[in-house]
Amino acid sequence: MVSKNIAIVASLGAALAVTFMPGVVSATELEPYEFVTAPDGTTVFIGYALYGHHDKLAPDKGPTLKDGTNLDLELSIARVAHYFNIGKTLALVEVLQPFGTLNKARIGGTSFKRSSGLGDTILAAAVWPINDKKRQTYFGVTLYVTIPTGKYDKLQTINLGGNRVVYDPQIALHQGFGEHWSTDLTADLIVYGDNDEAGALGEQTLSQRNSVQLQGFLNYKWNNGLTTSIGYQGYRGGRQRLDGVSNGLRTDFNEVRFVASKFIAPKFQLLGEVNHQLNARGGFRQDVGFLLRGLYIF
Template identity: 25%
Template sequence: MFRIKNLFLLMAFGPGLVWAIDLQPNDIVAPLPNKNYITVSYLNTENNTLYKNGAAEAGSPVIDTQSAIFRGTRTYDMGNLPAASFIQLPYGSINPKGSLANQASDTGVGDLTFATAIWPYSNRSTRTYFGLAAYLISPTGSYSSQRSFNVGENRFRTDLQMGFQTPITSNVDGMIAVDTMWFGGNSQCGLACTRSLTTTASLNQKPLTTTQLGPIYRINQIFTVAASYFYVAGGATSINNSYQNNVVNTQRFLLSGQAHTPIGRFSLQYGRDMEIKNGFVQTRVLAVRLAKEF
C-alpha cells in the first residue's frame, strides 16, 4: 500500500509540473523588438510509481494533471541588446488516483510567473545566440495545508537560465541551456509533510539545476522539429530542518514540432522520464501551444 509519509516528495517535486524552464525550439533565438505575443498552452501529464533512492515503492499511485496556461510577451531593446519580458498565469487541476484515490484533488489558478530575458550576443547572419533569463514565480496559486496535492506551491521560486544556440549544418542548429531554481520556504506544509490535518511543518528545498540540450532541424519555412535531453540534479528537501535524503537525479526527453501558419505558431511536445532516483516518475507530458503576434 502506498505510504502517505512519502507524499512530501510530491510537495517538493511537483509531479505534473515541469521542474526546469523547458525551452521550445528556437527560444534562444533573439526576438525582433517592439513585438507583442499571446501564447495559449494546454499541458497534460501523468505520474505514477514513486521512487525512493532508486527503488520503487509499493502501491499503484497515479497523478493526472491538466493545465491551461496563458502568457503575454513584449519584446524590446535594452540599450543595444535584444530583450523580452512575459507574464504567465496557469489554471489547472491535479487528480490523485489508484492507491492515492482517497486523497483530495485540487482545481484552480496556479502560481503567477514573471520573466525577463536579454541577449548579450546575437548574430543573425551566423545564427548564433547567447541569452540570459531570470524568472520569478509567486505563490498565487490554489493551496491548502489540508491537501497533499495542490495546484500552487505556497512559496516563492526564482530561476536563472542561460542558453546558447549555433548551427551544426545548414538546416540543423544545436542548443544547450542550463538553469538553476531556488526555492523559498513553505511554513504551511501540512498533510504532505506531517500526515496531519491540524499540524503544519516548515518545508525547505535545496537549489535544483537542469541541463537541456539537443538538435533543432528546420525542415522548411513552415515546419521545425527538435529533440531535447534533460538532466535534473539537486533539490533535496528538509522538513522542520530534518534532511529527507531525497536528491533529484532525473533524466528525461522531450520531442517538439512546430508549424508556422497564418493563424500563428503551433507547437506540439511529447516527453517522459527515462530514469529517476526520487519522486513520482513522469510517464507522459503532452503540450499543445499556439503563439500569435498582435
C-alpha cells in the same frame, strides 16, 4: 514490506504539496528556437495545453511505489512576452499564469484529493548579450521568479500552488548551422524559498536545496517550413527537508523529448511535443507527457 510502505506513504504525502510544482517546471522547460529573437517592439502571446501521466513514485531511499500509484497533470498556461531595447541590447519581459488540475493522485493505494484552480504566477525578464542573426548565434540570460499566488491548502496533500517563492536564473544558447540544422542548450540554477505551512497539519517548514536543470535540442528545418527536434532534459539536486529532517524527496530525472512545429500562418505557429522520463528518483516518474502550444505574434 506493507508496514514500511505505509510509513513511506505518510512521509511522502505530507510533503507532496510543494514537491509537484507544474508551474515552475513549465516556465523553465523551454522549446526549440525559443531564444531566437523577435524585433524590438514585438509582443507575443503563447498558450499551452499539457498532459502528464505519472505511473510510479521512487523515494530517494527505499522501494519504488508502483502498484496503486498514479498522478495525472492537466495544465494550461497563458504567457505574454514583450521585446524591447535597452540601449543596443535586446530585452524581454513576460508573465506566465498556469491553471489546471492535479487529478487521480494515489500513492501505494492511498488516494488524495484533487487540486484545481490557479497555479503560481511566474514573472521573467531576459537580455541577449549576443544577438547575431547573420551568424545564427543567440545567447540569452533570464531570471524567472515564481510568486505564491496559486491555490494552496495547508491541510491538503496535493496542491497546484507551492506557497513559496522560487528563483531561477537561466542561460541559453541557440546556434544555427547552415540552412537546416541548429542546436539549443540551456542551464538553470533553481533556488527554492521555504514553505512554512507544510506537513500533515500545515505547521512545519519544508526547505529544499538548489536544483540544477540542463536541456538540449538538435533541430532540423525542412524545406516546407516544418521543424523537428529531439531533446533531453535533466534535473539534479533539490533534496527536501521537513523541519530539518530529510523526507526522501528530491528532483532527479532524465527525460527524452520529441517536438515538431510549423507556422501555419505568417504570425501563428503550432507546436507539439511528446516526452518520456527514462528514470526518476525522489519523486513521481512521468511515463508519458504531451504538450500543444500555440504562438501568435502581434
